[in-house]
Amino acid sequence: xxxxxxxxxxxxxxxxxxxxxxxxxxxxxxxxxxxxxxxxxxxxxxxxxxxxxxxxxxxxxxxxxxxxxxxxxxxxxxxxxxxxxxxxxxxxxxxxxxxxxxxxxxxxxxxxxxxxxxxxxxxxxxxxxxxxxxxxxxxxxxxxxxxxxxxxxxxxxxxxxxxxxxxxxxxxxxxxxxxxxxxxxxxxxxxxxxxxxxxxxxxxxxxxxxxxxxxxxxxxxxxxxxxxxxxxxxxxxxxxxxxxxxxxxxxxxxxxxxxxxxxxxxxxxxxx
Numbered sequence: 001x002x003x004x005x006x007x008x009x010x011x012x013x014x015x016x017x018x019x020x021x022x023x024x025x026x027x028x029x030x031x032x033x034x035x036x037x038x039x040x041x042x043x044x045x046x047x048x049x050x051x052x053x054x055x056x057x058x059x060x061x062x063x064x065x066x067x068x069x070x071x072x073x074x075x076x077x078x079x080x081x082x083x084x085x086x087x088x089x090x091x092x093x094x095x096x097x098x099x100x101x102x103x104x105x106x107x108x109x110x111x112x113x114x115x116x117x118x119x120x121x122x123x124x125x126x127x128x129x130x131x132x133x134x135x136x137x138x139x140x141x142x143x144x145x146x147x148x149x150x151x152x153x154x155x156x157x158x159x160x161x162x163x164x165x166x167x168x169x170x171x172x173x174x175x176x177x178x179x180x181x182x183x184x185x186x187x188x189x190x191x192x193x194x195x196x197x198x199x200x201x202x203x204x205x206x207x208x209x210x211x212x213x214x215x216x217x218x219x220x221x222x223x224x225x226x227x228x229x230x231x232x233x234x235x236x237x238x239x240x241x242x243x244x245x246x247x248x249x250x251x252x253x254x255x256x257x258x259x260x261x262x263x264x265x266x267x268x269x270x271x272x
Contacts, residue, residue: 004145004153004186006093006116008054008217011233013267014095015048015260016242017041017086018061018251022078025063038082042089044255048245049090051260057095057119057240058083061251066100068131076105084113095119095155101134103141103154111150117186119221119240123156124183125170127163134163138183156185158207161192161222172203176210176218187211187237191221195243195251198223199232208235226262230269239267 008014020037021027029036041058048056060071060079067075079098087094093116098106106118121127124136138156145152158175159165170178172190179185190207192199199220211218217237224232225244232239245260247253 004117004151006151006153006186008093008117008187008219008238010237011267012054012219012238013052013229013264014055014057014219014238014240015051015053015245015255016240017044017048017056017058017255018242019058019063019079019082021062022060022075024072024074026065027062034078034081037078038085040254041082041086045086045090047255047257048260049092051245051255051257052264053092053260054238055093055095055116056086056090057097057117058086059097059119060099063099066131067102068129068134069101069103069137071098071102071105076109079105080109080112083109083115087113087115093117097121100129100131103137104144107141107144107148107150107152107154110152111148115152117153117155119189120154120156120185121160122163123154123185124178125175126166127160128166129163133166136183138179138185142184153186154184155187155189155219156180156183157189157191157221159190159203161195161197172206173210176207176214176216180211180214180216185216187217187219189219189221189240192223195222198228204232204235208237211237224263226259226266229263229266233267
């Protein structure tokens with residue numbers, strides 16, 4: 001299987017489920033246990049689904065400080081249990097991101113749970129992050145997808161947030177060619193400098209054009225709000241939204257269904 005059949009609809013809104021700290025991470029609440037993590041994820045996913053998102057993506061946001069590219073087996077097990085529960089309850093596609101950059105774990109979890117797509121922060125090249133140097137493993141990820149016969153789309157970042165280039169910055173249009181043309185990713189993600197930070201307009205335009213030339217969708221991965229989503233979708237094929245959908249606009253707060261509806265409504269208005 002060299003390509004995934006899954007595609008997001010035009011002007012897709014992907015809502016984030018930020019998991020609370022999982023077992024083994026420093027801030028894990030052992031008294032509440034994994035059941036509390038699961039219930040919180042189910043509640044957030046249900047609000048996203050009810051609010052009209054086109055997909056949800058689940059990541060181990062509470063596990064900081066993150067492993068660079070190889071999370072422990074207990075993290076994979078915990079995420080699989082939670083994601084399987086969410087996938088059984090929502091009526092929209094589910095995606096997986098294993099922070100910081102464990103594409104093998106994300107793809108394996110997706111294959112086991114029936115999730116439709118994964119996000120890979122560094123798919124090609126290298127980036128300097130707070131976890132150290134993170135290197136892309138496109139050669140391993142795409143071969144693993146074939147080995148698992150997994151119909152799971154791979155969306156890969158270019159110039160991912162919370163990172164800097166190891167050497168001279170690769171032009172974004174070249175980065176798109178590297179992750180799609182040579183790395184065989186199914187789509188690209190462009191974001192701002194950090195969680196909730198707006199994406200630079202010129203960066204978005206460059207990435208969107210290059211992705212269109214490569215025949216792949218371009219998603220914006222940070223900083224989208226109800227006020228900016230329509231303008232963003234003039235160039236992007238979809239948006240991944242987390243912070244703007246939370247109570248009070250706080251990344252670690254629960255999802256606010258009214259905020260979800262506001263973003264989705266504004267996105268739909270952009271199609272008219």
